[in-house]
Amino acid sequence: MRLRALLxxxxxGLRLLGGEDELDRTVRGVMTTDLRDPSRYLxxxxxxxxxxxxxxxxADSERFVRILVQAGVAxxxxxxxxxxxxxxxLVLACARHRxxxxxxxxxxxxxxxTEHVVRQVSGERAGDLAAVVDRHRRMMTAGPAGxxxxxxxxxxxxxxxxxxxxxxxxxxxxxxxxxxxxxLPAETGARLAAEHLAAARTGRRGPHRLVLGRTTYSLFPIxxxxxxxxxxxxxxxxxxxxxxxxxEADAGDWPEERLELLRGVTQLIAVERDRRDAARTVRxxxxxxxxxxxxxxxxxxxxxxxxxxxxxxxLPGLGAAPHxxxxxxxxxxxxxxxxxxxxxxxxxxxxxxxxxxGGPVAQAxxxxxxxxxxxxxxxxxxxxxxxxxxxxxxxxxxLPAVSTEHDGSESGILADALLASVRDPLTxxxxxxxxxxxxxxxxxxxxxxxxxxxxxxxxxxxxxxxxPGRVCAAGHQELASxxxxxxxxxxxxxxxxxxxxxxxxxxxxxxxxxxxIPTLAAFLDCDGxxxxxxxxxxxxxxxxxxxxxxxxxxxxxDLSRLEDKLDFFLALRxx
Numbered sequence: 001m002r003l004r005a006l007l008x009x010x011x012x013g014l015r016l017l018g019g020e021d022e023l024d025r026t027v028r029g030v031m032t033t034d035l036r037d038p039s040r041y042l043x044x045x046x047x048x049x050x051x052x053x054x055x056x057x058x059a060d061s062e063r064f065v066r067i068l069v070q071a072g073v074a075x076x077x078x079x080x081x082x083x084x085x086x087x088x089x090l091v092l093a094c095a096r097h098r099x100x101x102x103x104x105x106x107x108x109x110x111x112x113x114t115e116h117v118v119r120q121v122s123g124e125r126a127g128d129l130a131a132v133v134d135r136h137r138r139m140m141t142a143g144p145a146g147x148x149x150x151x152x153x154x155x156x157x158x159x160x161x162x163x164x165x166x167x168x169x170x171x172x173x174x175x176x177x178x179x180x181x182x183x184l185p186a187e188t189g190a191r192l193a194a195e196h197l198a199a200a201r202t203g204r205r206g207p208h209r210l211v212l213g214r215t216t217y218s219l220f221p222i223x224x225x226x227x228x229x230x231x232x233x234x235x236x237x238x239x240x241x242x243x244x245x246x247x248e249a250d251a252g253d254w255p256e257e258r259l260e261l262l263r264g265v266t267q268l269i270a271v272e273r274d275r276r277d278a279a280r281t282v283r284x285x286x287x288x289x290x291x292x293x294x295x296x297x298x299x300x301x302x303x304x305x306x307x308x309x310x311x312x313x314x315l316p317g318l319g320a321a322p323h324x325x326x327x328x329x330x331x332x333x334x335x336x337x338x339x340x341x342x343x344x345x346x347x348x349x350x351x352x353x354x355x356x357x358g359g360p361v362a363q364a365x366x367x368x369x370x371x372x373x374x375x376x377x378x379x380x381x382x383x384x385x386x387x388x389x390x391x392x393x394x395x396x397x398x399l400p401a402v403s404t405e406h407d408g409s410e411s412g413i414l415a416d417a418l419l420a421s422v423r424d425p426l427t428x429x430x431x432x433x434x435x436x437x438x439x440x441x442x443x444x445x446x447x448x449x450x451x452x453x454x455x456x457x458x459x460x461x462x463x464x465x466x467x468p469g470r471v472c473a474a475g476h477q478e479l480a481s482x483x484x485x486x487x488x489x490x491x492x493x494x495x496x497x498x499x500x501x502x503x504x505x506x507x508x509x510x511x512x513x514x515x516x517i518p519t520l521a522a523f524l525d526c527d528g529x530x531x532x533x534x535x536x537x538x539x540x541x542x543x544x545x546x547x548x549x550x551x552x553x554x555x556x557x558d559l560s561r562l563e564d565k566l567d568f569f570l571a572l573r574x575x
Contacts (some may be wrong), residue, residue: 001026001027001117001120002023002024002025002026002027003022003023003024003025003027003047003074003075003100004023004024005120006027006047006102006116006117007023009116011108011112011116012104012108012112012113012116013104013105013107013108014077014102014103014104014108014113015102015103015105016100016101016102017086017091017094017101017102017103018091018094018095018099018100018101019075019094019095019098019099019100019101020100021098022075022098022099022100023100025074025075025100026045026074027045027046027047027074027075027117027120028044028045028046028074029043029045029046029047029117029118030046030047030048030049030113030114030117030118031046031047031048031049032048032049032050032110032114032271032274033048033049033050033274034050034051034052034053034054034278034281035054036054036060036063036064037067038067038068038071039067039070039071040237042068042071042072042073043071043072044071044072044073045072045073045074046073046074047073047074047075047076047077047113047117048068048073048075048076048077049077049079049104049110049113049114050076050077050078050079051078051079051081051082051110052078052079052082052083052086052087052090053082055083055087055090058087058089061087061089061090061092061093062089062093062096064090064093065090065093065094065096065097065099066093066097068099069097069098069099073099074100075099075100075101075102076094076099076100076101076102077101077102077103077104077113078090078101078102078103078104079104079106079110080103080104080105080106081106085103086101086103114271118264118267118268149166149174149175149268149269149272150175150176150178152265152268152269153165153166153175153176153177153178154177154178156177156247156265157177157178160258160261162177162247162248162249163177163247163248164176164177164245164246164247164248165177165184165189165245165246166222166243166244166245166246166269167189167192167193167196167243167244167245167246168193168243168368168371169193169196169197169239169240169241169242169243169244169365169368169425169426169429170190170193170368170369170421170422170425170426171186171189171190171191171192171193171194171421171422171425172189172368172371173186173189174243175269184246186421188212189246190421190422190424190425191210191212191424192210192212192217192219192244192246193244193425193428194424194425194427194428194429195208195210195219195428196208196219196221196244196246197239197240197425197426197428197429198428198429198431199219200221200235200239200242200429201235201236201239201428201429201431203235206219206220206221207219207220207247207251207259207262209250209251209252215248216248216249216250217246217247217248217249218246218247218249218250218251218252219244219245219246219247220244220245220246220247220251220262220263220266221242221244221245221266222242222243222244222245222266222269222270222273223238223242223266223270234356236333236356236361236434237356237357237360237361239429240331240361240364240365240426240429240430240436241361241364241365241368243269243270243273245262245265245266245269247262280367282313283313283314283384283385283386284363284385284386284387286306286309286310286313286385287310287385287386287387287394287395287396288387288388288389289306290303290306290307290310290385290387290396290450291387291389291394291396291454292387292389293306294450294451294454295389295454297451300446300447300448301447303447303450304446304447307324307447307450310385310396311398313385314384314385314396314398315398315400322398322399322400323398323399323412323443323444323445324396324397324398324399324443324444324445324449324450324453325397325399325412325413325440325441325442325443325444325453326394326395326396326397326440326441326450326453326454326456326457327366327370327394327395327397327413327418327438327439327440327441327457328392328393328394328395328438328439328454328457328458328460328461329362329365329366329369329392329393329395329436329437329438329439329461330358330362330391330392330393330436330437330438330461330465331358331361331362331365331391331434331435331436332358332391332434332435332437333356333358333433333434334433334434335433357391358390358391358392359388359389359390359391359392359393360388362388362391362392362393362436363386363387363388363393365393365426365436366386366393366395366438367384367386367395368422369418369419369422369438370384370386370395370397370413370418371384384396384397392458392461394454394457397412397413399412399443412442412443413440414440414475415438415439415440415460415464415473415474415475415478416473416475418438418440418473419438419471419472419473422471423471426470426471427470427471430470430471434470435465435470435471435472436470436471436472437461437464437465437472437473438460438461438464438472438473438474439456439457439458439459439460439461439462439463439464439473439474439475440457440460440473440474440475440476441453441454441456441457441460441476442456442476456476457476460473460474460475460476460478461474463478494574497570497571497574498571498574498575501555501557501567501568501571502517502571502572502575504554504555505517505520505551505554505555508550508554514547514550515547516547516550516551516554517572518537519533519537519544519547519548519551520548520551520568520572521572522536522537523544523548523559524565524568524569524572528559528560528565530544530545
């Protein structure tokens with residue numbers, strides 16, 4: 001559609017502020033943003049809608065308009081709700097860069113404009129399914145009152161007999177059809193997400209097909225609205241944060257009209273995703289301010305004042321100040337051998353892993369991981385504030401109450417449980433060149449304890465990073481144990497130490513099948529108790545004494561001495 005067609009639609013309430021000579025430009029899409037730099041989500045030809053929240057002073061207008069022009073957008077439409085008017089500096093900046101500028105009156109919502117543009121741009125793609133597409137668009141762009149993605153999925157079920165679900169990158173259910181029999185087990189969601197992430201890493205164009213049992217699923221990627229596959233420089237920048245649409249059908253047999261319909265649905269659901277991200281802006285900013293104060297060594301009173309502002313946003317209606325836990329995450333990529341620049345999705349140019357900004361990736365991922373895996377929809381993330389600094393993300397997690405468990409530990413987030421339901425999908429998305437490591441602090445009640453909690457979480461993450469595996473986490477409980485020290489022993493020291501103590505026993509076991517190594521491990525695990533160890537190994541005590549004697553003879557050590565027991569214990573742990 002042409003820009004001048006927007007002015008001919010009275011219901012949109014648009015007023016032209018500049019660019020009359022450019023009204024024959026073609027609009028190929030629409031995007032709503034208040035980001036200071038939305039370039040990564042732009043592919044050219046969009047009508048950009050903005051509420052002007054990015055503007056702090058007059059100088060911001062020139063920078064913002066320059067970014068839009070460089071991205072090749074068709075026009076800019078600015079809402080009057082934030083400032084009452086469209087500021088003159090924005091009008092002048094658009095005039096300088098020949099960018100058409102519209103004013104949007106307060107009475108017209110951006111959703112109304114989005115619905116109109118999407119319908120006009122995509123209305124001819126669905127052929128005889130145009131009526132269904134129109135209903136989907138009207139529902140999807142009507143905002144919260146329209147029911148969000150659930151209504152779209154219900155329409156897919158009633159109009160096209162398709163059962164469908166919107167899933168997060170870890171397989172968490174965001175929305176699903178409410179038709180009979182449309183329940184999706186959590187295990188199936190995780191399998192679908194893993195397949196989607198693995199396929200995305202190969203650069204294959206969706207939809208991706210997966211057969212589970214006798215059921216075939218087709219997986220469609222859901223990207224931020226207005227962003228083409230080429231908008232991200234590297235697929236690794238978004239693969240761990242994009243949603244997916246899973247449809248119980250084999251899309252390989254579909255005509256192009258139906259494929260276009262489903263792609264249009266993913267674009268509409270992407271609007272909901274963008275709304276969710278916009279709602280997180282305040283929580284992210286508050287978390288960022290707290291983390292920056294803590295890292296700068298600010299006075300506890302200043303940090304406490306900021307926490308008093310943050311707590312009601314994350315936990316509305318809370319009477320008392322909450323406890324806090326800190327979770328630190330890092331996403332790291334490496335260049336594969338022989339590939340100096342990794343290829344990105346669907347033909348986009350790749351670049352070196354070191355060029356990928358790890359902080360934003362870890363931020364989006366941590367916001368997803370910290371949602372209760374049994375919760376549905378995006379709302380549970382409203383209680384999490386995640387900042388990013390450098391290549392790491394830092395989450396402030398408020399706890400309404402902290403109780404003491406039977407073993408003396410405090411309740412709250414546990415590192416192992418945090419990754420239990422997401423490890424398989426994330427591993428698929430990380431492929432052979434990525435790692436996710438997390439560290440979790442103990443709960444603290446005051447601003448004075450927050451600095452220690454941040455350092456504790458960072459130490460725990462370093463412990464996790466020293467472990468093998470693509471997805472690893474460690475908690476504060478492990479920082480008071482020998483396991484904190486073992487991962488940091490240099491490899492050459494580790495090999496020399498274990499070889500000196502254990503190689504004689506391994507050699508003997510190979511020659512005589514004597515099982516000295518398992519005997520040693522069981523003896524230490526039973527705290528040197530002859531009776532308990534003999535019972536565990538189903539041996540006579542005299543046989544156990546003979547084996548322990550042989551261990552001492554081969555190694556020159558005495559297992560009645562604490563020092564020698566400790567050396568054997570560490571050698572077994574490091575081997």
